[in-house]
Amino acid sequence: MIFTESLKKNYMFQSVYKNGKSYANKFFVMYVLKNEENGNRIGISVSKKVGNSVVRHRITRLVRESYRLHEKVFNSGLDIVIVARKGASEVTYAETESAILHLGRLHGIIIEDPRKSESK
Numbered sequence: 001m002i003f004t005e006s007l008k009k010n011y012m013f014q015s016v017y018k019n020g021k022s023y024a025n026k027f028f029v030m031y032v033l034k035n036e037e038n039g040n041r042i043g044i045s046v047s048k049k050v051g052n053s054v055v056r057h058r059i060t061r062l063v064r065e066s067y068r069l070h071e072k073v074f075n076s077g078l079d080i081v082i083v084a085r086k087g088a089s090e091v092t093y094a095e096t097e098s099a100i101l102h103l104g105r106l107h108g109i110i111i112e113d114p115r116k117s118e119s120k
Contacts, residue, residue, distance in 0.1 A: 007043030
């Protein structure tokens with residue numbers, strides 16, 4: 001991820017949970033909070049309720065990759081936390097990508113719709 005760092009510390013996640021705005025869909029919940037930096041910081045949280053470690057790491061990889069491929073369309077200066085729900089345990093890459101972009105549009109943090117620019 002060129003423009004994005006990771007949220008690593010618990011207090012960073014807690015700040016986004018407490019002060020950020022959230023939207024959810026079937027697979028994920030996305031919390032967004034403005035930060036004082038130029039780039040975005042992303043954190044991914046997958047609970048043991050979702051599945052075993054293999055399933056949790058697979059979901060994390062899918063979310064990270066779908067964000068990485070579309071990070072140019074997200075506004076900068078944001079802390080983003082993506083929390084997987086139970087339904088995400090059997091999610092495909094296409095569904096992950098669609099869900100992340102859907103939540104970004106709900107938050108109003110997507111600059112342009114990437115699907116429209118691909119069809120031109």
